[in-house]
Amino acid sequence: MSVTPETAPVTAGAGGPLLAVENLRVGFATEDGRVQAVDGVNFELEAGEVLAIVGESGSGKSVTAQTIIGLTRSPNSHIEGSVRLRGEELTTQSEAQLQSVRGSQIAMIFQDPMTSLNPVYTVGRQIVEAIRAHHSQVGRKEAHAQAIELLGAVGIPEPERRVDDYPHEFSGGMRQRAMIAMGLALEPSVLIADEPTTALDVTIQAQILRLIQDLNRGRGLATILITHDLGVVAEVADRVLVMYAGKVVEQGTLDDIFYDPQHPYTWGLLGSLTRLDRPRPHRLPQISGAPPSLLRLPSGCAFRPRCPHEFAECKEVPGLLPRLPEDPNHLDRCQLTPEQKRRLREVEGRIGLEEPA
Amino acid sequence: MLRFVVRRVVGAVAVLFAISVLVFLIFNVVPATNPAQRIAGKNANPQLIENVEKEWGFDKSLPEQYWTQMKLIFTGQVTSYSQAHINIDQRILEGIPATASLCIGAAIIWLSLGILFGYLSAIRAGGLTDRALTVLALVGISMPVFWLASILLYYFTYKIELFPSNGYEPLSHPGRWFSHLILPWITLAVLFVGFYSRVLRSSMLDVMNEDYVRTARAKGLSNRRVMVRHVLRNSLIPIITLFGLDFGAVIGGGAIVTEYLFNIEGVGLFTAEALKQQDFPSIMAVAMFGAFFIVLFNTLVDFAYAYLDPRIRLGTSAA
Numbered sequence: 001m002s003v004t005p006e007t008a009p010v011t012a013g014a015g016g017p018l019l020a021v022e023n024l025r026v027g028f029a030t031e032d033g034r035v036q037a038v039d040g041v042n043f044e045l046e047a048g049e050v051l052a053i054v055g056e057s058g059s060g061k062s063v064t065a066q067t068i069i070g071l072t073r074s075p076n077s078h079i080e081g082s083v084r085l086r087g088e089e090l091t092t093q094s095e096a097q098l099q100s101v102r103g104s105q106i107a108m109i110f111q112d113p114m115t116s117l118n119p120v121y122t123v124g125r126q127i128v129e130a131i132r133a134h135h136s137q138v139g140r141k142e143a144h145a146q147a148i149e150l151l152g153a154v155g156i157p158e159p160e161r162r163v164d165d166y167p168h169e170f171s172g173g174m175r176q177r178a179m180i181a182m183g184l185a186l187e188p189s190v191l192i193a194d195e196p197t198t199a200l201d202v203t204i205q206a207q208i209l210r211l212i213q214d215l216n217r218g219r220g221l222a223t224i225l226i227t228h229d230l231g232v233v234a235e236v237a238d239r240v241l242v243m244y245a246g247k248v249v250e251q252g253t254l255d256d257i258f259y260d261p262q263h264p265y266t267w268g269l270l271g272s273l274t275r276l277d278r279p280r281p282h283r284l285p286q287i288s289g290a291p292p293s294l295l296r297l298p299s300g301c302a303f304r305p306r307c308p309h310e311f312a313e314c315k316e317v318p319g320l321l322p323r324l325p326e327d328p329n330h331l332d333r334c335q336l337t338p339e340q341k342r343r344l345r346e347v348e349g350r351i352g353l354e355e356p357a
Numbered sequence: 358m359l360r361f362v363v364r365r366v367v368g369a370v371a372v373l374f375a376i377s378v379l380v381f382l383i384f385n386v387v388p389a390t391n392p393a394q395r396i397a398g399k400n401a402n403p404q405l406i407e408n409v410e411k412e413w414g415f416d417k418s419l420p421e422q423y424w425t426q427m428k429l430i431f432t433g434q435v436t437s438y439s440q441a442h443i444n445i446d447q448r449i450l451e452g453i454p455a456t457a458s459l460c461i462g463a464a465i466i467w468l469s470l471g472i473l474f475g476y477l478s479a480i481r482a483g484g485l486t487d488r489a490l491t492v493l494a495l496v497g498i499s500m501p502v503f504w505l506a507s508i509l510l511y512y513f514t515y516k517i518e519l520f521p522s523n524g525y526e527p528l529s530h531p532g533r534w535f536s537h538l539i540l541p542w543i544t545l546a547v548l549f550v551g552f553y554s555r556v557l558r559s560s561m562l563d564v565m566n567e568d569y570v571r572t573a574r575a576k577g578l579s580n581r582r583v584m585v586r587h588v589l590r591n592s593l594i595p596i597i598t599l600f601g602l603d604f605g606a607v608i609g610g611g612a613i614v615t616e617y618l619f620n621i622e623g624v625g626l627f628t629a630e631a632l633k634q635q636d637f638p639s640i641m642a643v644a645m646f647g648a649f650f651i652v653l654f655n656t657l658v659d660f661a662y663a664y665l666d667p668r669i670r671l672g673t674s675a676a
Contacts, residue, residue: 071574095580103577110575115568118587119668129586130576166667182576 016087017044018222019068019106019190024081026060026067035294037063039246040081042320047189048220050213052237052254054227054269058291060246061226065192068224069106070098085190104134107183111195113175117167123178124148124163130185150181154211173204180211184221191215194226209235230273234258242266245292245302248320252330262323262332264353265303267345271352285352301333308353309336309344361663369656376648381423384641385415395637398438405438430642437631437639445642448627455525456623458534459615460608462542467549468600472593474550475557479592480584482562490554497551506544506618513540523620541619545612549603553596560592567591594665601658602651609647 026038038060045051053061066072068083070090083090085105090098102108110116117126127147131138138146144163151159154177167175176196183191193212197205213236215221227233233240233254240257242250242265250263261267268287289306298304300315307314318333334341347354385392393410394401401409410416414425429435433446478490514522520540526533564570565588573587603611608624616625624646631639663669 069575071571099577099579101577102575108575110568110572112568116572118569118573118591120591120666129573129578133576133578133582168668179572182572 018047018086019045019224020082020084021064021068022082022084024064024067024083025079026063026072027078029076029078030295033295034078036246036297037294038067041241041243041246041248043241043248043251045190045222045224047222048216050216050223050225050236050238052225052227052233052240053243054230054233054240055243056228056291058245058294059243061243062194064243065108065194065224065226068192069102069108070095071108100134103130103183103188104186105188106190106192107186107188108192108194109176109179109183109196112199113172113179114199116179117175119167122164122166123151123170127151127163127178127182127185130182134186146185147181150185151178153184154178154181155207156181172200173207176200176204176208177211180208180215184215184219187219188221190222190224192224192226195228196225197232198227198229205232206235212236230258230269242269245297246294247302247333248331249303249334250330250332251320252327252332256327256330260324260327260330261345261351262330262338262341263303263334264307264309264336264345266332267351268306268353271347271350271354285347285354287353301335309340311336358663362660365656365659369652372652373649376652377427377645378423380641380644380648381426384637385413385422385426386419391415392637395635396438398634398636401438409438426641430645435638435642437636445639448639449624449642449646452622452624452627454527454623455621456608456612456616456625458525458528458538459541459545459612459621459623460604462538463545463549463607463612464600464604466542467546467553468596470546470550471553472557472589472596474554475561476584476589478554478558479561479565479588482558487558494551494554497547498555500547502544502548502614503618505547506540506615509540509544510618525621525623538621541615541621544618545607545615553599556599557592557596560595561588564588564592590665594662597658597661597665601654601661605651605654606647608654609650610643 021041021043024038024041025036027034027036041060041064043051053064055061063072067079068090070093072079073095079091081091085101090101093101117123121129124144124147127150128140128143131143131146132140148159148163151163156162156174156177162170162174167178170178180191180196191212196212197208200208209232212223212225216223216236223236225232225237237254239253240251241248242257242263244265250257250261250266252260257266258270261270265287268285271285272287287306292298292302292305299317301307301310301318304310304314313335316335318335320331320333322328322331323334324330324338336344345351345353388395391406393406393413393415396413397406397409413429414422417425430446433444435445437443437445437448474490474494478487478494481487510522513519520536521533524537526537528534570583570587573583578586610625610628612623613625613629615621616623617629620626624643627639628643630636631643
């Protein structure tokens with residue numbers, strides 16, 4: 001696998017990045033043929049950074065995240081490319097080697113805290129299990145005391161009492177806190193949060209995001225935040241990857257994506273965000289159509305069928321390139337010129353995807 | 358938890374009471390003929406019929422009849438007139454060691470093999486082991502008990518004379534006890550092994566897709582630990598339900614065919630005799646005996662449930 005300019009990673013910091021994903025491709029064999037869920041994803045994550053991966057359902061963001069810790073390995077999956085943690089390759093590691101990375105160096109929390117904890121064990125016991133899986137010399141009592149401490153650290157009141165509660169005795173927000181506490185148990189350097197707030201109501205969402213942000217700042221915990229909610233991204237992310245049909249279509253800093261978005265798909269995502277600081281549109285804009293089936297991707301740009309600004313060149317597969325001369329770290333896959341983009345993305349004074357009337 | 362236990366025990370007693378009323382009605386009130394005549398047997402003289410009428414309280418009101426009969430059954434005074442005036446409760450009690458030996462031994466076999474095969478099948482789903490076990494399970498489920506018993510008897514006792522032919526030896530001679538029971542155990546267990554391994558396999562495959570299993574993997578647990586502590590542990594709940602029902606039913610009469618075929622003098626064989634003789638008091642007593650075990654094991658299953666799934670404890674204390 002040669003590294004083409006298209007896949008060239010964003011400049012690495014001194015001593016190499018904490019986590020580097022290079023040309024990651026994940027395919028699944030299904031009855032209807034092979035589904036390329038992730039098709040050439042590159043990114044790097046530095047210590048203390050929050051990287052958001054944004055996209056609709058089926059864009060490959062969760063598969064990317066789960067592949068990092070090898071959770072998508074199966075006889076039906078085909079994984080190519082490289083995932084390196086502090087320079088160490090993870091994709092070629094054995095299952096047993098990966099087990100020592102999971103939880104202890106890279107922790108992951110999931111979308112639905114209601115179903116992500118085993119209902120038959122107490123919350124404390126599940127945290128103890130995580131600790132003792134990696135540090136068998138830690139006694140049960142000691143691990144239990146650590147669990148109490150962790151639950152307290154993530155803001156669960158009366159942790160000494162709640163540690164022996166079962167998950168069903170916790171509220172949704174508390175369960176997600178417990179999941180985070182479990183993730184923190186072994187002081188990992190990377191936290192992957194896969195839609196951590198999607199199943200929670202809005203006030204709890206904000207609390208959980210604040211908790212993730214505090215941990216990120218306080219402990220320098222590098223975080224990959226997977227979400228479809230740009231509101232969540234705006235709150236906490238440093239950098240953003242926008243994914244569509246298995247590919248990254250745009251990547252840049254939070255400001256790049258929110259104030260100078262280059263890809264029409266990103267415009268669509270931003271346009272569907274309700275904003276209180278702008279005049280209220282008649283109807284909340286949406287991206288027309290549905291994401292393409294990964295079994296029958298359109299030729300050329302995958303977003304072409306849904307894009308009102310399609311033109312001749314879109315029939316060719318666009319590369320993920322720095323297309324703005326002044327910003328080499330802001331990459332996108334749209335062949336329109338920066339001037340055209342600037343003109344087309346303003347709809348009624350706001351960023352949107354609609355065809356100008 | 359105490360509240361839960363009390364609630365279940367009260368429920369079980371209520372169910373037993375309802376069953377006793379039903380049994381009473383079915384045997385004594387619904388049939389159009391004189392119940393005393395049926396109890397006294399085919400060759401009874403009028404004097405005997407009159408005695409039975411008195412003994413069973415047929416000259417009194419229905420509630421009094423019910424009370425008299427239950428007192429007879431539960432104080433061990435009920436006599437069979439069709440089978441040489443034997444004491445029925447005595448016979449049932451005498452049959453319990455044999456029946457219990459048969460059923461408990463078979464249950465140990467079917468639970469351990471059912472869980473082992475189901476587990477192996479599930480963790481290698483789609484593989485060769487799984488397919489082989491699936492075929493074996495279907496064969497086990499499809500084999501009629503009487504056919505399997507005949508085949509086992511033919512090969513292992515007649516052809517190669519490995520095991521003694523039939524009868525039951527008390528536990529005071531453990532070697533003889535074991536060798537006499539090994540074939541009956543297999544006969545009784547085979548169906549359940551097949552059935553339980555299928556149920557556990559599908560239950561485990563469901564649980565494997567649960568989010569908490571992914572969480573368990575994500576925390577870096579070994580594959581075996583994920584499978585045993587998270588997948589198997591949560592998949593055992595339907596197995597426990599089945600076991601409670603099946604074990605109660607087997608003790609309470611399901612082992613009739615096996616006991617009959619291997620000539621094991623347990624409750625099942627006694628029941629078979631009673632049925633042949635149309636010995637109503639015996640059938641009634643056995644029905645109560647069976648109902649007692651089914652209800653008892655269902656109650657125990659409820660307790661096991663509460664232990665296995667803490668959400669159930671909450672469900673009842675909140676109700």
